[in-house]
Amino acid sequence: MGRYCSRVFTLVTLLLVLDNSGVEQEREALLQLRRSLVDPSGLLSSWEGRECCRWEGVNCDRVYGHVINLQLLPQPTKDETSTYSHMGSKLLLACGELNSSLLRLRYLNHLDLSGIDSNHGRIPEFIGSMEELRYLNLSFANFYGMVPQQLGNLTELEVLDLHNEYENLVVDDIPWVSHLQSLKYLDMSGARIVNKRVLMQVISMLPALSHLSLSGCRLHNFHMSSNHLANFTSLVHLQYLDLSSNHFEGPIPSTLFQNMTSLQHLDLSYNSFNLSIPMWFDKFTSLAHLNLEENDIGIMYQVHTLYLNDNLLGGILPSSLCDMELFNLNLANNSLSGSIPDCWKGSLSFLTLSFNKLSGVIPRSLGSLPHLTTLHLNGNHLNGELPQALDYCTDLVILDLGENDLSGRYKRIGLSAIG
Structure with missing residues (x-):
């Protein structure tokens, strides 16, 4: 009996040592990330000492102490969002490509790099290997070039925010998005989507989606035709839809919207819709916000x-x-x-x-x-x-x-x- 208890104690001790070793690796990974960033405002000045869980923007699991949440910049207020890219460029600047030390944060499920200035760097492919991620925010981070298809490996992802300005990001092969079956929030506003032909079909394959933003993606009537919206009405859980600042024109199509009865927020501003607002809008009993600014249309129902x-x-x-x-x-x-x-x-x-x-x-x-x-x-x-x-x-x-x-x-x- 004594020998058995001794072995159990030895095993537990070994596991604790290995676990502490893992936490130490995570701490070193964060320090490597910090060394790859220019921090003129001292936002990461707390990143020193042994207790990385106390560092600004770092949250850890309460039981084992592993890093599970990393947010480099504080979330902006709603009024600051439009100028976030400019604000970020003054706060944190990446020196070269994003450091792959992030891969050693094996338990990380929340990664928020929004607002940093990546200096026109590319979104690294290795992020697609961080399979524990449920939240990924790369918005207004001055990333440039192709969005890696490897992000489609993040099958646990619930939030993906790629909102950017000036079409810096290019989505070349959109079908990888359909692999994100747990996705609830998708924002690709400002991205240049090359293969728009299958965009709506891909989005219709996301059964849990409740928030969709495609503002400023150069979409036009072709993407609202019946051939491209065959399954789009399956988005019955969609509550937030932003299609503003695109190139839609003519009457508002019933094919796209009439079965989205859970909609609470609909933004169609800065397009060229015309004629009257369709009477089937009265089916939107949950609609609380409707924005039709800068169109050519005329009058409506209950919001x-x-x-x-x-x-x-x-x-x-x-x-x-x-x-x-x-x-x-x-x-x-x-x-x-x-x-x-x-x-x-x-x-x-x-x-x-x-x-x-x-x-x-x-x-x-x-x-x-x-x-x-x-x-x-x-x-x-x-x-x-x-x-x-x-x-x-x-x-x-x-x-x-x-x-x-x-x-x-x-x-x-x-x-x-x-x-």
């Missing part, structure tokens, strides 16, 4: 945020707008005419109808919007006196009524209504 500014919308404002559960409504810079409907109610806080051809009086029902903070009616042909009911809009901060033919005063702040 919380509706931006249709800078289009070619004509006709009158439908009273059905009053029945929508809107928080933000922007219809500025169109050709809308007639009077403003007098039926407003609900939680609307932002209303912009400026620079249209609207006429008549300002409706009294606007005073039934207790949460209204911003009201732009400037640049129309409105006349008459300001309704006293506006005094009930106690949260109103911005009121712009210029370039109209109005009279009266907004008593709460004594603002003259002149145009």
Whole structure:
């Protein structure tokens, strides 16, 4: 019995030694990575000493102490994202290709290199060997050239973010994406996709996908034809879809969207869609954000945020707008005419109808919007006196009524209504 216990103790001791050796290798791998980066802001100044799990941007398994999460730069706020590439170039700069010491982080499942400046380096093929990865973010990192097909080996991957600017990245052979069967989040915005012919078919083979961003990928109507969307309606779990800044034109195709009934966010801005918004949009009962800026289309259904500014919308404002559960409504810079409907109610806080051809009086029902903070009616042909009911809009901060033919005063702040 004593001999058995001794052997067990020896085995446990050996395992602990080997495990500690592995942790020490991970620490050395991180130090090699640091030595390959220029860090003028001292973001990685904490990367010294024996306890690498306490280093900035490094998270470890609580039981065995292995590195499982590496994020070199802090995540930007939403407002900073558009300038992340510029911010990153000032913080961390890669000297040559990314150091392959990352391969020694055998337990790493979360790798975030977003915002670093790779100095036009290529995405290294060895990342495709890090098969424990579930999260990979290479966005705005100034990578250049072909996206390696080896990323298709990351079959456990749930998040892949390759968002970049200026078409620095090229996706030459898209079918490797179909191997990522666990993928829930895919962002390839700004990438130049060479083999677009099979793009939609490949994406339709991702059963768990809930977030898809393909903004600025030079997609056009060819990719929305029925031949290329045969199985695209299988994306029933898709909640977020961004197809902005592409080359789509004509009517919005029902083939692409009508079965995506889980959509919460749809961005089709900066394309050339025209005609009216299809009535089958009312099937999107979960849709909370719809962006159709800079298209040529005209008016719609139920969402919380509706931006249709800078289009070619004509006709009158439908009273059905009053029945929508809107928080933000922007219809500025169109050709809308007639009077403003007098039926407003609900939680609307932002209303912009400026620079249209609207006429008549300002409706009294606007005073039934207790949460209204911003009201732009400037640049129309409105006349008459300001309704006293506006005094009930106690949260109103911005009121712009210029370039109209109005009279009266907004008593709460004594603002003259002149145009």
